[in-house]
Amino acid sequence: MNAMEIIPFPRKRLDKADLDLAATLQALVEKEIMDKRLELKEDYEQLLAPSFARIMSEIGLQKMFWPEEHGGEGHNGPDAAYTVVAALEQIGRADTGLAFLAAHSLALQAALAQEGARREETCAAFASLFCSGDRPVRVSFILPALTEEEGAPEWRGKGFQVVAAPSGNAWKVSGRMVRPTCCGLDADLFGAWCAVADGDPAFILVPGDTPGIARGTELKKTGLAASRNADLERLEATVPDANCAWRGNEGTFRLLSWYYLGVAATASGALLANYEIIREWGDNRVIKGKDHIFKDNPLTAAVMGEVAKDTSVVRLLAYELAGMLSEAGEYGGDGSQALYTMALMLAHQACASAEHAINRTMELMASAGYAKEWQLERYWRDVKAMQCHLGAYELAKHDFARWFYDTVTL
Amino acid sequence: MRSIDDFTRPLEYISPMDGLLGSIFREWVEKEVIPYRRQFDEDYREHHLIHPPFKKLLGEYGLQRMIFPEDLGGWGMGRSNYMCVAAFRMFEEIARADSGMALAFGALFWPFLFIALEPHENRRLLEEFAPMFCETTEPVFAALCMTEPQGGSDIENVEIVKGTTIQTTAVKDGDEWVINGHKLWPSNTGGLAKLMAVVCTTNPGSDDPRDIAVIFVKDDMPGVTQGPPYEKAGMAADMNSDIWFENVRVPLWYRAIGPGDDAKYFGEVMATGNMGIIAWISGAMMNIYERLSEYTSRKRYRGKPLKEDDGVAGLLADFAANIENIRIVGYQCARMCDRHDLYGPLWHPRLVAKMRAQRYLAMDRFIDVTGRVMNLMEAYGTDRDWDVEKHWRDLKILQLVEGSKQLCQIEVARWFYECETL
Structure with a gap:
């Protein structure tokens, strides 16, 4: 059973189109990115830029939310949040940075073109940039x-x-x-x-x-x-x-909520890759020189178990956040401080768990954990960098306190 | 204004050379390393930028001589009872700039621990190798070749695995050893090492410690091949590679000590190596403290310097408290390694377990608190110009040098709880 199947996610909440998109992306990134990693490593021109173009332009993620009348796919209803997670975790599994970039595009699309909150004039002005031509649009x-x-x-x-x-x-x-x-x-x-x-x-x-x-x-x-x-x-x-x-704040809270959803999904993707790497290591490594399979050692198995736990929890959290965005009214409303706070909280938790799990996996793999040849260390660096771009956790805690405790001067 | 020198050191037992060494190393890192270190990552293969400071430190200042006896041109530190405390200071100062350089510097001496320390000084080998290191102003590197493709930390796990997994063989042929095998990851390889101490077995599959042999090999001997340097997450100044030994012939007397003792004194490398890692953590953390102090003074939050926010101050305090703790504990570890009269022999599993305990605890603290600091610095935490991310990358590698965290835990549990099958 592969990582996609064994690490739990709410399959029934995804429609067939989401599952098909995830399968398409999985096949694409495995062929175009993961199979070329050893040779091309993190080469921007030969590997990452062409892959981003295929994902955003050819697969069409940059057209996803835009209204059909502007050339988009019009997938901007409540369930779009699940699509975002299904897509970004596949991309993040191959390359955290690519998923992080895609998350920016999807968050902007959601903030401008989401059903019920569409910014008509801005959509009209910018949809064509994303929907016509075959150039990927990098959003920052x-x-x-x-x-x-x-x-x-x-x-x-x-x-x-x-x-x-x-x-x-x-x-x-x-x-x-x-x-x-x-x-x-x-x-x-x-x-x-x-x-x-x-x-x-x-x-x-x-x-x-x-x-x-x-x-x-x-x-x-x-x-x-x-x-x-x-x-x-x-x-x-x-x-x-x-x-x-x-x-005003409402639009920005909406934008950031979707951005944080993308970060959580990307962290989930990195964790899926991490799980696959340590699973293979655990199956094949022999220690103590006497047919002692790595995954059967109680100490290392405990760490591997913890990694699986973190991976499962983050994946479920990412999909749960998608559920909250798709039913925003149940969680304080679309563009609310409440939903913004929850999304920030879950994104930080996803990144912290990913950092922790990959850190522990590196412990198990020792020199293979930090050698570029083995691929793992890249996820560790990328996840940490992404976490830093979420903003300081020490200060995010103030945001949590502002909402949960009605702080007065904070 | 506060500085790194305000962090506590146990003044009761710093080495007599502390002031001199401290000022030499401080000036060297400020002038020769810190201005260039942000370019080291891209220099991992060639060492165009890394070599010149090493030339000054090892060759021109002569630090590569320090473990050799004075009558052979060395500084006699191998015979002192302050070698480790002095090394701690040197390691801290280097690691403040670059822990890859600190590891390469420390690992240079690992082979000589087998032959330069009492009571197992090997005078003949010291006389053989001293000129390579003491009669030149060029830097000369040595390497201890342990890890093999199979089993990873199994070689370091001498006490339980007892050398049964060692695949590199040493076979007697007349008055020579014939060595065959493949090693991975020794520090100072990738073409750097001129001299290697190679952990071999004289009887493959044997669990008799007398069959573990540490044998010296020169780089220019026929049959020695060092591969190209590995590309890693950090630690560019610590060059590592595959190394192959194919029918390499060395004199029988190139064995470090002898049957039983080679395995026994391997513990000295483990004890001092783990002590050194604590020093590298301490040094790196002091540099992060410097950068963090600057960052939180310059950056503003809610109308004040970031460091003046009560919530942020909690993290800043955690970081400083960890330095205080790790530094004091580290010096105490160095003292324990130096004073065999008080703490028992350096090779003993008791001391190895205690060094491992402090090392993995210090590293866990570093990883936790530095990860939080990086995040506090937001996008600048990942920015090479702020240096923190470099230390974060480098020290993660150090967590895994000389055996993984899990090996540390096993050795600590084995000694403190008298486990018999771990």
Whole structure:
């Protein structure tokens, strides 16, 4: 029995199209990514970029939510959240970074085109970018962060990296040394959560080719090789009014809830890969030199058991979060602080469990755990990098407290 | 302003060379290593950037001589009762910059533990090899070849596996040993090592410790082949590779000590190796402390420097408390390795178990608290420019050097609970 079957998930909540999509992606990533890993490792040009193009353009994940009248697939109903998990865990199983990139695209699509919350004007302006042509669209977010600027406007304690001001029928967007969530080097579209001087913050879409964007050099980082990130050293862009997708927290809570769903699903995918690796190791490794199969040693079996537990729990959590988003009304409502908080919480838990499980697997595999040849260490680096992009857990706990305890000044 | 020197050390028993060594190493890492270390990952194969600082440290400053007796051109530390405490300080200082370099430096001396320490000093071999290391200003590396393709940590697990799994053979032929076998992962291989100590069996499948032999082999002997360096998650300065021995002939007297004693004194490598790992953890954590202190002072949250947030301060305190604890415990371990008169012989399973206990506990603490710190730094935690992620990657590898965590646990349980079948 393979990992997809033995690690539990709520199969009955997925419709046939979801299962077919997952099977298609599984076949694709096994052939196009996993089979080429040993040779190409984390080669961006030869492995990761072409794979991203196939997943997003050819399979069509970047068209998923957009309305059919704009060339999309119109899969934007309540069950779309399950589709997101089914797809991203397959991609994440092959490459965490690719799934992380795809999660950005899917979260933006959901926030703009979800049934009942569609942003008509913005959809009309941007659907064609995703739905026409065969180029993959790389989406990046610019979110509040721990900045160095005193007196910067804040959102939930962190500083806005970008400020925006209306100017006629346009918005002027500006920032310095902005750190995007991913692919700053080559993003086709930035979604920036901006401070606005005299009103609610605005979420503004800035195409990557807008004049006034100066990208820095590629950052050297722990993992997520599929995401070539760079700071935006200067952002002084003017975009049409339609690029302002929403004002106020509701839209951003919605966007982030879907983003966190994607992160949880990606972590689940990494754990499925980890499970497959340690399963093979446990079956074949002999220790103590006397036909003592690794998985039958009580100490190592206990660690392997814990890894299976973490993998199962994270997979179930990811699907449960999909269920919460698909029935948002039961959990505080679509775009609510309640759902945002739950999604943040579960994403952090998924990443922490994935980090823990892969850490423990590396313990078992010793040098094979950290040698690039054995593939495992890549998931460990990628999951940690993804967790860091969720934001500081110490500060996320404040978000949890704000919701669960009605804190007054926090 | 607080600095890493505010973390506690047991001043009662630092080595007489501590001040001198400390200042030499501090200046060396600041000038020769830290400015270049962010490029080390890509240098894992060639060591274009890693070699020059090693040349200065090992060759020009002469640190590669330190374990050899003074009359052979060395510093005589092998005969001192402060070798490990002095090493702890050196290891910490190097690991603050790069724990891969610290491991490569420490592992250089592992082969010589068999022949340079009392009461089993092998004068003839010391005389044979001292000139290679003491009469040059070029860096010279040595390697201890243990791990084999089958069984992983089984070789290190001498007490229970008793060498039964060793596949590298040493066969007597006249006045020579003929060595055949395949080793994996020794530090300082990949073409670096000029001298190797090879763990062999003289009787394959035997569980008699007298059949475990540690035999020295020079790199330029016919039949020795070092493979290309492995690519790893980190630790680029610690070069590792496959190494093959095909009908390699060495004199019989190249055996480290002799039947029974080679296996027995293998425990000294385990004890000091695990002590060294604690020092590397301590050094790396002190550098993370420096970077974290800067980060949390510069970055702002809710209108204040991040470090002024009560919730964040809890994590910062955890990090500092762990350094305090690991550093003091580590020095105590070094002291225990030095003072056989107080703590018993260095090779003894009791001391090995105690070193393993402290090592795996320190590493668990490092992994937990550094993972949390990386996350606190958000995207910058994964950014090579902030250095924390490098230490996080490097030290995960150190967790698995000289036997996995599970082997550590087994050895600790075996000694403290008198387990008989583990």
